[in-house]
Amino acid sequence: MDIVQKFENGSLGEPIKCIDMHTTGEPTRIIYSGFPRLQGTLLEQRDQAMTQYDHIRKRLMLEPRGHYDMYGAILTQETELVQQGQAHIGTLFTHNGGFSTMCGHATIALGRFLVDTHDLKVFPKRKELEFNPTTCEVAVNIHAPCGLVRVTVPTTANGQESDPSRPVSFLSTPAFAAGIDLKIPIPKEVRWPELGDRESITLDISYGGAYYALVDARELGFSGLQKIDLAAISNAASKLKAYLMTHPLVSSALQNPEDRRLSFLYSVMVVDRDVGSRPEGVNGTETGLCFFADDEIDRSPTGSCVTARMALAHAKKLRPVGQKWAYNSIISNHFDTGAFVASIVDDNVRVGGSKEAVIVRVEGKAYYTGTSNFILEEGDLASATGFTLKECVQ
């Protein structure tokens, strides 16, 4: 039988079905069918995916179906917040090293996809989405591992399709600064060449659904992010992240008051202030280069870190409620594709009963790039679990 027909009639086995999008160049592979059904609360589903189905994550994210810097969102229809009527759908986020707890760029992509799919097998609550005919926007509530993320998607006049010409926005889960101006001594064995004689660096830790270490490029010994030696800065970020994960000052900043499964350092974000595009109406701009998971580099301005940076700036009394700030990435600067624009909408929020937090609105644009139906042929060892070229040469 013809190979195309075999794919189309399913005789090669049930495929895992995906739609691919990108947000400022950062991919989101939306896995909407074929991933094993997960049980329990969303964080339990994340545990189950990590312990039982990590080989499937690798198959979908890594080579030969993906690549080192691939990112994915696995839709899950049943979660506790969906059951309680607060969320329309749940998602897990996934990358080269495992499963994340929040992702802004993928949330922006998911917002469009969830408006544009009318297939109730994929998204049973599609009919329950609220359409605002005055603003031509649809509200989608997504249950992410860090909590409820409220997304607003601009649409056509009838609310049936997303409108890619306007940005999608989301309201973050409560975000907070977790460690301000931490002075971290850098021992000899951790140093990178650009650090020079400096014996310590100062950085901040902030939470935006995941924990970020935020450090100025100059603090690492680089001249900023306008001209980048990517190999050198990646080396510095990788060494720093590994070291921070063992440092007591950092560990004590990573105690999430809601769930210990949120208490880990996700990323080192290198920032350069006053650099990058400055859309109309914003008060300032920054560029960031985000190293997350297993030295993966975000092409987008990193929505969850934008949230964390706004919370940090608010804690430092630099960012009042309502003030708009632009956040750029290397790609948004290169193609002038538009920053993520953020503002704090509420600073009267508590986490875990006492910790002061803020809610941040983040907006950005995502586009479709394609679809894929993945199968695994019998005897195909190399692609069964996926691989990275890097791990094969070590």
Ligand SMILES: O=C(O)[C@H]1NCC[C@@H]1O
């Ligand atoms: O936009 C974000 O929040 C994400 N992008 C990749 C790394 C982060 O999860």
